[in-house]
Amino acid sequence: MSGPLSTDRKPLVEVRDLVTRFDLKGGVLGGITGRVHAVEGVSFDIFAGETLALVGESGCGKSTVARSIMQLDRPLSGSIRYDGHEIIGAGRAMLAGFRREVQMVFQDPFSSLNPRMTIGQALADPMRVHRIARGGELRKRAADLLAKVHLPPEHLERYPHAFSGGQRQRICIARALALDPRLLIADEAVASLDVTIQAQVINLLMDLQRDMGIAILFISHDMAVVERIAHRVAVMYLGEIVEIGDRRSVFGNPQHPYTRKLLSTVPVADPAQRPVGREPMSDEIPSAVRGVDFVPVRLPMNAVSSTHFVRQTSLA
Numbered sequence: 001m002s003g004p005l006s007t008d009r010k011p012l013v014e015v016r017d018l019v020t021r022f023d024l025k026g027g028v029l030g031g032i033t034g035r036v037h038a039v040e041g042v043s044f045d046i047f048a049g050e051t052l053a054l055v056g057e058s059g060c061g062k063s064t065v066a067r068s069i070m071q072l073d074r075p076l077s078g079s080i081r082y083d084g085h086e087i088i089g090a091g092r093a094m095l096a097g098f099r100r101e102v103q104m105v106f107q108d109p110f111s112s113l114n115p116r117m118t119i120g121q122a123l124a125d126p127m128r129v130h131r132i133a134r135g136g137e138l139r140k141r142a143a144d145l146l147a148k149v150h151l152p153p154e155h156l157e158r159y160p161h162a163f164s165g166g167q168r169q170r171i172c173i174a175r176a177l178a179l180d181p182r183l184l185i186a187d188e189a190v191a192s193l194d195v196t197i198q199a200q201v202i203n204l205l206m207d208l209q210r211d212m213g214i215a216i217l218f219i220s221h222d223m224a225v226v227e228r229i230a231h232r233v234a235v236m237y238l239g240e241i242v243e244i245g246d247r248r249s250v251f252g253n254p255q256h257p258y259t260r261k262l263l264s265t266v267p268v269a270d271p272a273q274r275p276v277g278r279e280p281m282s283d284e285i286p287s288a289v290r291g292v293d294f295v296p297v298r299l300p301m302n303a304v305s306s307t308h309f310v311r312q313t314s315l316a
């Protein structure tokens with residue numbers, strides 16, 4: 001894995017002070033009884049061709065960040081700029097272009113593919129909808145996409161049930177590449193695969209990134225996987241980014257107690273090699289549900305170095 005990428009370039013994605021909350025309804029009258037503060041003032045950049053990993057335990061808000069970027073969840077406030085243009089509240093034409101250039105790969109390759117469509121149809125579909133190709137050209141392009149994920153063209157005629165989990169995830173990646181994206185959002189994309197297949201899919205993503213220059217927002221709870229693929233790492237805890245920096249810096253010199261706890265879950269062959277400050281994980285993550293009157297306090301980010309920032313919080 002290469003070292004930190006230069007940050008003197010313009011970011012492809014600029015997320016600033018993003019807040020996304022969900023109302024909880026209940027009671028006899030179905031009124032609002034509380035709010036989930038899923039994403040609470042999140043800011044980060046993604047640069048072309050880099051992998052930014054968003055890590056944290058289940059429920060800390062990672063998927064909501066991804067869904068907010070894709071405009072699948074509606075942010076309450078903040079800004080998401082893509083290639084210099086604001087996405088929140090953008091018009092149809094702008095969003096259509098954005099949705100072509102930003103593609104997602106999800107955790108479950110079994111439910112991501114329509115069981116009644118052949119692989120050829122599944123790969124051709126986005127190109128047909130976006131009028132990128134038609135007729136015989138569609139089939140040729142679909143075969144090229146399969147080749148990119150190291151699968152033979154015979155698979156085009158088959159249905160999803162004929163494939164293993166790892167093969168299906170390759171097919172989902174191929175489909176995500178159909179529109180030549182500039183950003184791939186991989187939300188726990190290897191979490192359902194066993195370790196050997198995980199390694200193959202990670203290598204595939206890294207090769208594709210090198211060959212096609214795609215940026216990747218890699219969402220994961222698994223620090224061992226993140227250590228392999230990420231250029232930079234953003235650690236989320238209870239809806240906030242508590243630490244962000246170059247992979248080497250975050251893994252080698254973790255500053256926030258939560259980052260240290262997460263890192264303590266990474267198996268180390270020799271415990272003496274564990275960097276100072278990695279602590280064993282013990283306590284449960286608290287809930288992000290708040291009363292309706294709750295006003296969050298925004299805490300400052302302290303610079304550890306120009307490429308490594310940590311939020312001043314202890315664990316709740």
Ligand SMILES: Nc1ncnc2c1ncn2[C@@H]1O[C@H](COP(=O)(O)OP(=O)(O)OP(=O)(O)O)[C@@H](O)[C@H]1O
Pocket residue numbers: 022023036037038056057058059060061062063064065188288289
């Ligand atoms: N549509 C929704 N309505 C209500 N609450 C939601 C909704 N979507 C997410 N949440 C809540 O927001 C919080 C953050 O969820 P999110 O899925 O973003 O976390 P995550 O870190 O991606 O975890 P996981 O990997 O388990 O999905 C959780 O408490 C979750 O229950």
